[in-house]
Amino acid sequence: GAVVSQHPSRVICKSGTSVKIECRSLDFQATTMFWYRQFPKQSLMLMATSNEGSKATYEQGVEKDKFLINHASLTLSTLTVTSAHPEDSSFYICSARTAGGSYEQYFGPGTRLTVT
Amino acid sequence: AQTVTQSQPEMSVQEAETVTLSCTYDTSESDYYLFWYKQPPSRQMILVIRQEAYKQQNATENRFSVNFQKAAKSFSLKISDSQLGDAAMYFCAYGGEYGNKLVFGAGTILRVKS
Numbered sequence: 001g002a003v004v005s006q007h008p009s010r011v012i013c014k015s016g017t018s019v020k021i022e023c024r025s026l027d028f029q030a031t032t033m034f035w036y037r038q039f040p041k042q043s044l045m046l047m048a049t050s051n052e053g054s055k056a057t058y059e060q061g062v063e064k065d066k067f068l069i070n071h072a073s074l075t076l077s078t079l080t081v082t083s084a085h086p087e088d089s090s091f092y093i094c095s096a097r098t099a100g101g102s103y104e105q106y107f108g109p110g111t112r113l114t115v116t
Numbered sequence: 117a118q119t120v121t122q123s124q125p126e127m128s129v130q131e132a133e134t135v136t137l138s139c140t141y142d143t144s145e146s147d148y149y150l151f152w153y154k155q156p157p158s159r160q161m162i163l164v165i166r167q168e169a170y171k172q173q174n175a176t177e178n179r180f181s182v183n184f185q186k187a188a189k190s191f192s193l194k195i196s197d198s199q200l201g202d203a204a205m206y207f208c209a210y211g212g213e214y215g216n217k218l219v220f221g222a223g224t225i226l227r228v229k230s
Binding site for chain 2: 032034038042045049091095097103104105109110
């Protein structure tokens with residue numbers, strides 16, 4: 001149980017375009033989802049926290065207008081990278097938590113974004 | 117702000133032997149969660165073990181155990197009877213009072229020699 005999927009797994013887009021990444025909890029309801037960014041050979045850095053039905057909370061230094069997060073249902077959160085530039089190229093990972101109970105976060109397999 | 121430090125960029129262990137990965141953290145909170153995650157080449161993050169700060173007993177999961185020293189703010193991971201499948205990047209993470217907003221250390225690459 002507790003499976004989180006991400007789509008797409010890899011995406012290449014041209015500079016200036018926007019790309020959407022989906023994060024789905026497949027067998028549980030996720031009241032909270034998190035978005036992380038991981039540069040090559042580096043650690044994960046939290047970008048934002050999203051709660052179902054409310055606005056996302058962004059970490060300091062993360063541009064909310066560039067990284068649009070929507071958590072419209074208890075099983076889906078989306079991250080849209082707007083007007084992408086080569087420096088946005090990275091590995092994006094989402095995680096999801098259930099309401100109450102265990103405080104474990106279940107991670108998705110990640111999405112590799114390459115902006116050309 | 118909380119910080120997590122992993123001072124060992126790389127570690128090697130012989131198959132079937134024991135290895136300890138170090139982690140220290142800084143926080144002003146009294147109740148919090150600590151985690152060790154494994155990230156194999158597939159990049160999928162896998163929870164290895166979790167420790168709740170209010171519990172004095174060290175967490176154990178099969179071959180994995182921690183040495184949690186709250187006063188020293190130290191949280192090391194011991195892997196016993198190392199297996200080839202243990203080779204991965206290991207991240208120590210601080211999760212705050214509710215396990216939210218994970219702060220990760222820089223990671224330690226573990227290599228297992230056969």
